[in-house]
Amino acid sequence: xxxxxxxxxxxxxxxxxxxxxxxxxxxxxxxxxxxxxxxxxxxxxxxxxxxxxxxxxxxxxxxxxxxxxxxxxxxxxxxxxxxxxxxxxxxxxxxxxxxxxxxxxxxxxxxxxxxxxxxxxxxxxxxxxxxxxxxxxxxxxxxxxxxxxxxxxxxxxxxxxxxxxx
Numbered sequence: 001x002x003x004x005x006x007x008x009x010x011x012x013x014x015x016x017x018x019x020x021x022x023x024x025x026x027x028x029x030x031x032x033x034x035x036x037x038x039x040x041x042x043x044x045x046x047x048x049x050x051x052x053x054x055x056x057x058x059x060x061x062x063x064x065x066x067x068x069x070x071x072x073x074x075x076x077x078x079x080x081x082x083x084x085x086x087x088x089x090x091x092x093x094x095x096x097x098x099x100x101x102x103x104x105x106x107x108x109x110x111x112x113x114x115x116x117x118x119x120x121x122x123x124x125x126x127x128x129x130x131x132x133x134x135x136x137x138x139x140x141x142x143x144x145x146x147x148x149x150x151x152x153x154x155x156x157x158x159x160x161x162x163x164x165x166x
Contacts, residue, residue: 008121012090014038017116020045021131028060029053031097031112032068034128035156038095041072059110062099062152069156081146081153083139086118086125089155096155098127101148108148 007013018037022030022045029048036043052064062078069076079085081098089096096115103109116134117126123139146152 007117007126008119010121011117011119011126012087013117013126014090014093014095017095017114017128019128019133021133025058026053026060027112027130028062028065031114031128032065034114035095035097036069036072036074039074039156039158041074043072060112062112062154065097065112065154069154073159075155075157075159077155079153079155081151083118083123083143085153086115087120090115090118094155094157096153098146099149099152099154100142100145102145105148110149111145 016038018034020030020033020037026045026049029045029052032048033043033045048068049060052060052068054060054064066076066078081096086096097112098115100111100113101108102111111129113127113129115125115127118124119126119136125137125139125142127135127137129135129137
């Protein structure tokens with residue numbers, strides 16, 4: 001568990017992101033519920049899990065998170081993330097779902113979390129992970145687990161309204 005330190009003046013942080021602590025093996029549905037509720041779609045991790053959780057594998061596929069968001073009429077795109085990508089999205093007030101491998105390449109242990117902030121002063125990521133809100137993770141440690149998933153990131157946004165761009 002990371003310590004709760006105040007953010008530096010240069011930190012970027014998405015405010016008012018709801019927090020859904022995950023229950024066992026439910027990091028995917030909890031992460032998805034966090035982001036969808038942020039954008040105003042009222043859905044619980046339990047409702048999402050009923051549709052996408054795979055008991056046989058004790059988890060959720062990244063593809064299922066993407067498909068669920070699309071089915072809820074959101075723009076959802078899988079991206080290859082980086083520090084700069086996280087900075088850009090957080091500065092635009094967009095929380096990001098990241099997929100980490102906390103195990104090894106041969107014995108993976110996948111984990112979804114929601115990046116809600118970055119602090120360039122100590123190069124750390126601020127995330128909602130498991131049962132911990134605002135967990136500060138040094139980017140070097142985050143990157144080691146993230147690179148094993150090819151920096152998998154899911155960007156979810158509302159569809160643009162018909163008025164936009166008119």
